[in-house]
Amino acid sequence: MAAATFSSLHHNISISSSPNKPHHSLTSPNLIKFPSSQSINRSSLISKPTLSPIPTRTRAAADDFTAPATAFHGVCYVVGDNIDTDQIIPAEYLTLVPSNPDEYKRLGSFALIGLPMAAYPTRFMSPGEFTSQYSILIGGDNFGCGSSREHAPVALGAAGVKAVVAESYARIFFRNSVSTGEVYPLESEKRLCEECKTGDVITIELGESLLINHTSGKEYKLKPVGDVGPVIEAGGIFAYARKAGMIPSRAV
Amino acid sequence: MASAAIASSSSSFINQRRNDVGLSSFSPNTSFYLSNAKKKMVSKNIVSVMAPQSQRTPSTTGSVKTGMTMTEKILARASEKPQLSPGENVWVNVDILMTHDVCGPGSIGIFKKEFGQNAKVWDREKLVIIPDHYIFTKDERANRNVDILRDFCNEQNIKYFYDINDLGNFKANPDYKGVCHVALAQEGHCRPGEVLLGTDSHTCTAGAFGQFATGIGNTDAGFVLGTGKLLLKVPPTLRFVMDGEMPDYLLAKDLILQIIGEISVSGATYKSMEFVGSTVESLSMEERMTLCNMVVEAGGKNGVIPADATTYKYLEDKTSLPYEALYSDEKARFLSEYRFDISKLEPLVAKPHSPDNRALARECKDVKIDRVYIGSCTGGKTEDFLAAAKVFLASGKKVKVPTFLVPATQKVWMDVYSLPVPGSGGKTCSQIFEEAGCDTPASPSCGACLGGPKDTYARMNEAQVCVSTTNRNFPGRMGHKEGQIYLASPYTAAASALTGYVTDPREFLQ
Structure with a gap:
């Protein structure tokens, strides 16, 4: 597909509102290599930047207003089934405290470092980097199984992942993603980990529950988020509870 | 209820659509079932698998009560509701919140950020803090994390903090316990009918005491610290009936490896697992804990074993607090029922x-x-x-x-x-x-x-x-x-x- 086609795409890109959380990789002026081997400026993909719908724990307050994003766009990293929390963030890094901004940032540098080299020769993180070039993660069945460590979605969020699209999720990872607002957890109707390849350029249209693989030219339906939607839209469990009047607004 | 008999050959399959009546907390809107593409081989030790039941129809008048499972009853009581069905989202009152040195500091950080630096926890006697993960190490951050717990417990006057100061000789620390899930039981924090949440996936271990116990993350724990409540979705229940005399070369670990091998690591995702039958009744409390401990390895939200004389005897010298056990109704609806003849089981590995x-x-x-x-x-x-x-x-x-x-x-x-x-x-x-x-x-x-x-x-x-x-x-x-x-x-x-x-x-x- 020609790069010109990409430059005419207009999708909302979510930009982090957190001073501690690095901006989404797509908002940097760096260039993406597209399948045509031509390069275009990433910023040409952005028509109307919106604030992230997903406030992170490093934000100033959980009750700040954020406009919901309508889409995510970026390069994807593909993993298989049963990617457990030890592969997402190995236990030796759990001494880092996610609510500490500096340590939050460091957690990102270790995201998916536990994936075995033989199975994943292309690494998610480049050595010495705090954020990944891959902002969309595509997984198989039972993604995020294992520990209840919140460090797992936090590490992904800190590394710049905006959305995870999996065939299915382990309960606690899904819940932690929703409660924290670190990453947007979506489920695919098809087994996308066998349809997409690491490096493919992806757009997720939330309103249409659609994943578009620009590299292959294919589109895939995503499952609706269901009754968790209001919590995701609010930006996590604290924002949701405040919106519902269950806990008072934070004194800033 | 009639069970669909399954031939005891190794080529038998479970091939049934699971008509889920509700998913677990914050679950995607999905129906989980074993599709034709994912047929699962059934071992010779399964006697039968109950056919899925139709979705329950809630009473419109409130005059007719549908039977509830043990998990539904515990959550109904904790949310002050007379009736609950799988799929309902409810704010649940938490009886015990447990955290440790890996997730405690992050939970405390969130609590302070969201409720204020000088905020007080909802109940200083319902929070149990147990350093256990990274204790005997020279890792500076690991040691610092225990210090964070200590400072917080002093500041909040937390009653149950099992501290360690002398890392060179653990015996010099009478308050230090060790692994949180075993310590919770030994120190009397596990009680039938209660809701226990912990920042560790193996918190489900406590289900052995006939209580609802599940793992949560730092953010949810921070929320509980300030409110004593958490929004939970009521899970449907899978029932595992284990009968037959347990051979003297088997332990509960073999039983749970058998079950996980049967239903897979995602077979109980968003679901509760209830263990009953003569084999389960014959198990000691520690063996029951092993059974419930690995529920999360099948994806389960929680595991439960009905409290009985064995439970009460264990608790006799552990707690003086009152508790009330709850049990599944005779007419409770289970998503599926698995029956095992344990006398035929052999030692297993994963x-x-x-x-x-x-x-x-x-x-x-x-x-x-x-x-x-x-x-x-x-x-x-x-x-x-x-x-x-x-x-x-x-x-x-x-x-x-x-x-x-x-x-x-x-x-x-x-x-x-x-x-x-x-x-x-x-x-x-x-x-x-x-x-x-x-x-x-x-x-x-x-x-x-x-x-x-x-x-x-x-x-x-x-x-x-x-x-x-x-x-x-x-x-x-x-x-x-x-x-x-x-x-x-x-x-x-x-x-x-x-x-x-x-x-x-x-x-x-x-």
Whole structure:
């Protein structure tokens, strides 16, 4: 597909509102290599930047207003089934405290470092980097199984992942993603980990529950988020509870 | 209710659509079932699988009450509702919140950020803080994290903080316990009918006491710290009926490996698992804890065992607080019911790299191993060490590979050094372990179960093959990404230590 086609795409890109959380990789002026081997400026993909719908724990307050994003766009990293929390963030890094901004940032540098080299020769993180070039993660069945460590979605969020699209999720990872607002957890109707390849350029249209693989030219339906939607839209469990009047607004 | 009989041949399949009546907390809007593309082989030990039931129709008048499962009843009481059905989202009052040194500091950070630096926890007597993960290490951040817990507990006047100051000699710390899930039970924090949440996935262990217990993350824990409540979705329940006399070469670890192998690591995702039957009733509390401990390895939200005389006897000297057990109604609806004849079960292992990669221990007899690890919340309790000692005693031989022993708690450690092993002429576990050439029992903690800092005792720092009584064998779990972990019962682990290969314990016990 020609790069010109990409430059005419207009999708909302979510930009982090957190001073501690690095901006989404797509908002940097760096260039993406597209399948045509031509390069275009990433910023040409952005028509109307919106604030992230997903406030992170490093934000100033959980009750700040954020406009919901309508889409995510970026390069994807593909993993298989049963990617457990030890592969997402190995236990030796759990001494880092996610609510500490500096340590939050460091957690990102270790995201998916536990994936075995033989199975994943292309690494998610480049050595010495705090954020990944891959902002969309595509997984198989039972993604995020294992520990209840919140460090797992936090590490992904800190590394710049905006959305995870999996065939299915382990309960606690899904819940932690929703409660924290670190990453947007979506489920695919098809087994996308066998349809997409690491490096493919992806757009997720939330309103249409659609994943578009620009590299292959294919589109895939995503499952609706269901009754968790209001919590995701609010930006996590604290924002949701405040919106519902269950806990008072934070004194800033 | 009629059960769909399944032929006891190894080619039988479960091929039924699961008509889910509701998913677990914050679940995607999905129906989970075993599709034709994912047919699951049923072992000879399953007698039957109940046909799925139709979705319940809630009463519009409120005059007719639908039967509730044990989990539904506990959550109904905790949310002050007369009736609950799977799929409902409810704000639940929490009886106990547990956290430890890995997730506690983050939970505290969120609590302070969201509720204010000077905010007070909702109830200082309902919070239990147990340092246990990274204790005996020189890692500065790990040590700092215990300091964060200590400062918070002093500031909040927390009643149940099981502190450790002297890392050189754990016995010099009378308050220090060790592995949180075992300590919770030993210290009387597990009570029938209650809701216990913990920042650890194996919090489900406490379901052995007939309570709702599940793991949560830091943010949810921070929310509970400030409010004493959490939004939960009521899960549907899978019922596992285990009957038949338990052979003396099996332990609860074999039972749960059988179940996980049957339904897969995602087979109970967003669901509750209820264990009943004569075999379950015959289990001790520690063995019941093993059963519930690995519910999360099947994806389960929680596991429960109805409280009975065994439960009440265990709790007699542990708690003086009142509690009320709840039980599933006769007309309760279960998503599926699995029946097992345990008398026909053989010792099992879970091969690398998944807890559902089930195999008979005897089928793996050619697998050469480098080490054995006996410990953790799953396999480091007093009865686990007594079981291992029984095998060593029966063999009279020395181990052929390094064998690491990590008692879960200080009490377990003392039991290892003081309780006589039946049939040993008064010898303690520690004496038998020493005679067998095992490593000296280590200081109680989570140890190498989850890898941890590089200097963690018995951590796998190279690509070795390990037979372990722990709970997970995903890549890198015990420290090295290329390591291979065979999950097994303490019987099988001890037998394997004696031969240097994965070994069926019947070689020594019969």
